[in-house]
Amino acid sequence: MRTKTFVLYPSLGVGHLNPMVELAKHLRRRGIGVVVAVIDPPDNDAASAEATARLAAANPSITFRVLPAPSSPDVGAHPVKRGHDTLRLANPVLREFLRSLPAVDALLLDMFCVDALDVAAELAIPAYFFFPSPASVLAIFLNLPYYYPSVPSFREMGKAALLRFPGMPPIRTVDMLATVQDKESVTTRVRLYEFKRMTEGKGILVNSFDWLEPNALKALAAGICVPERPTPRVYCVGPLVDTGKKGGSRGDGERHSCLAWLDSQPRRSVVFLCFGSKGAFPAAQLKEIARGLESSGHRFLWAVRSPPEEQSTSPEPDLERLLPAGFLERTKNRGMVAKSWVPQAEVVQHEAVGAFVTHCGWNSTLEAIMSALPMICWPLYAEQATNKVFMVEEMKIAVPLDGYEEGGLVTAEEMEAKVRLVMETEEGRKLRERLVRTRDMALDAIKEGGSSGIALDEFMRDLETNISENGGCK
Structure with a gap:
């Protein structure tokens, strides 16, 4: 039987790359071939390039590919808008890369790589999201595109005003993303677009575990966060963290x-x-x-x-x-x-x-x-x-x-x-x-037979169903 190959597609920045690599290591232990495709726009920071090189050297069983991509043409735009545009403009590069591979069984997208859904649909590759933050935050983000149109801008409500999302405890406006405080801003429009498109994925893998977030998982499973369409299945597969003792060196071999x-x-x-x-x-x-x-x-x-x-x-x-x-x-x-x-x-x-x-x-x-x-x-x-x-x-x-x-x-x-x-x-x-x-x-969650392992098994079974329905993958 052919070994499955997954392509993991992180968004820009070290904070999104690291947990994606932890997921890649987890998949490799299950015998799945993994390719991490990292977008490298012309204005990307040196820290990301250094992190990619370090992670590739430390994980020889994972294939890393750096894909050159055009940066946002609007160089003066807010970093959120510029990053979103860069990922959108990288679609042709991603499409050609996926076509160059012998087979791709699944595309696992970072939460901000929503426009890659279009590439996955064109190539008939099942696309899932990997959410590197808690399930509680996912529940709020998925609801926000439906919640925000009916209330004033959070900034206008005052920082102590309480927001009430379905199934979630009240959240102060000041504790919401800075980039969504003004509902008319470009950054809010970008984020609401991204959060809404996440529901188009076949499922969402979350870096958390069931015991930690029962209320959020109950709300997501009940479908009350996304009123207009079915909520994708949520799989808690964490905690995915690097707990290996590496000696505390930064690359020169010296212990810190x-x-x-x-x-x-x-x-x-x-x-x-x-x-x-x-x-x-x-x-x-x-x-x-x-x-x-x-x-x-x-x-x-x-x-x-x-x-x-x-x-x-x-x-x-x-x-x-x-x-x-x-x-x-x-x-x-x-x-x-x-x-x-x-x-x-x-x-x-x-x-x-x-x-x-x-x-x-x-x-x-x-x-x-x-x-x-x-x-x-x-x-x-x-x-x-x-x-x-x-x-x-x-x-x-x-x-x-x-x-x-x-x-x-x-x-x-x-x-x-x-x-x-x-x-x-x-x-x-x-x-x-x-x-x-x-x-x-x-x-307990990550040991054999634990909730996160069971969730990953269920994800794999769901993927098999999607592959069968699509008549096989590229």
């Missing part, structure tokens, strides 16, 4: 110095602060974080990037200038500040780490869950504020910081208070117990 430092710290004593590939703060905010950490008295490991306004001229942060005078000297025996990058996947697994101050990116959240690590939420962009709502209120695996909304300042006092809450109080102890339970349920 922060791991040796963690080796010398007591168990569960270190607060880890890391904010993803784009997380950067103004100098004034960095000083508040530093003062809060110093006042807390707790050990810490903190990855600091240059402020956004300095990154083009000073890619490596000047810590002595950016942080309070004498901070590094005063805290040298209990803290470590790393410039720009640390091996997050290894750090969150280290037994010395006891709390994680995070931007609530879903990849980072799942890594923390798999290490039973309590989180302190500081959302920065994309769907992270929406993730935060579910992490705090429904999943009960995190506590929120106050003050960050709409570019506000998180004070040193707030940082100190939340660090102490997680590390010292009864509430923090209960949070840690909840994370242990959540980790155990995640491990």
